[in-house]
């Protein structure tokens with residue numbers, strides 16, 4: 163019998179050592195995206211994407227004038243990616259397909275054989291290592307021709323995206339069993355158009371985000387329906403999209419209602435049409451947008467309505483919930499004269515609300531991503547409350563650093579703390595979280611930050627022609643967690659394996675020196691924290 167005090171302690175800690183195991187069917191993976199790692203921007207017949215054109219035409223918008231022309235060179239180094247994923251024991255690898263690498267014009271007039279072979283070989287190599295490929299169709303690589311035709315503001319994009327999806331399913335659905343149609347709709351629609359600094363570099367916060375909302379959901383649903391009708395009968399698989407979930411807390415008790423409105427504005431707009439029982443826009447947002455638009459002098463809501471057929475067409479088009487989660491914000495009403503700025507970073511004019519970081523937050527490099535581990539648990543519970551007991555796959559979660567550094571103890575701590583919350587969510591809150599994806603397998607092109615912000619479990623040497631990948635401590639730690647299927651891992655899992663191996667294998671004085679230096683730095687940081 164468990165001693166009473168142990169039981170009490172367990173309840174206080176909510177997580178006993180025996181409970182630090184993940185469910186047997188829980189899966190661990192890591193993610194990347196095509197533009198951020200592949201390079202080979204014009205290799206072997208690839209067409210141009212909106213990001214290719216953006217980095218070439220707006221040199222200087224990206225830190226150090228960086229481009230994704232070569233990136234981590236995964237177009238050539240993909241075998242290395244598979245090798246390091248296997249070395250970590252990853253159970254799945256989430257990567258994305260570059261639309262114009264397969265369809266250079268964006269349309270089906272020409273299929274690029276080299277692009278087809280590239281992803282086919284990657285999928286085969288992963289499967290040969292027992293790693294499941296999890297494939298995203300769209301991680302922001304819009305073919306320029308489609309951008310020029312209006313991109314997400316053109317309703318025809320739903321059909322064009324469907325045509326692209328059909329080509330990809332017909333090529334790989336025999337081997338790929340988990341699909342994500344679109345990555346982070348909120349970044350594509352809200353963030354890109356309200357700030358105007360991402361491709362396609364259009365700042366139009368009035369209509370564009372909301373046109374994009376509707377057309378993107380229709381595009382997702384079109385791809386889902388094609389898969390359901392034409393492929394699933396022969397090639398079983400599951401399909402969803404990866405939503406970015408900013409967890410929103412009220413700044414004060416008086417802001418509870420506003421926080422709920424904020425969640426509907428941020429998560430609900432992209433989830434309610436798909437995951438709710440009724441479908442369509444979240445009622446509170448539909449009402450708010452209509453009233454606000456009329457007050458502004460427009461004749462109708464800036465958030466375009468769905469027809470009854472569209473509501474039915476979109477409703478239910480997901481077999482699980484894909485969730486990217488990084489951070490938590492506080493929401494409060496804007497004070498008189500205070501500008502709310504841009505959604506979903508500083509606030510929302512529609513909500514007349516300000517978003518702020520929780521006080522005393524720790525940060526990685528990114529100032530917009532305060533670290534709030536409990537936020538992921540709160541977000542998961544909210545999703546269950548809103549959309550029922552659906553399987554949730556965490557499709558991204560990660561921590562940013564700046565310099566070349568193999569001994570990334572802060573990132574390691576981040577993964578430990580967030581995974582502890584995921585475990586609580588599964589064990590205490592009974593949320594069906596089925597897997598966890600670390601962002602990212604390797605350092606990569608972090609959009610406007612270029613190569614200055616690093617999210618990799620593996621460091622990439624961007625000055626080396628082979629873009630050498632080296633595991634960081636966090637890779638070693640996650641490999642331990644995967645091997646044990648538990649957060650109870652030996653202390654050695656927090657030590658830097660790569661350097662330790664070097665020191666023992668080669669008896670290298672340099673490596674021993676670096677280890678010693680690391681130890682001194684860790685000691686100093688503990689003493690002075």
Ligand code: NOJ
Nearest residue numbers: 195345346486558601608
């Ligand atoms: C989410 C995006 O999907 C990914 O492309 C990006 O690198 C990470 N967030 C980190 O900012």
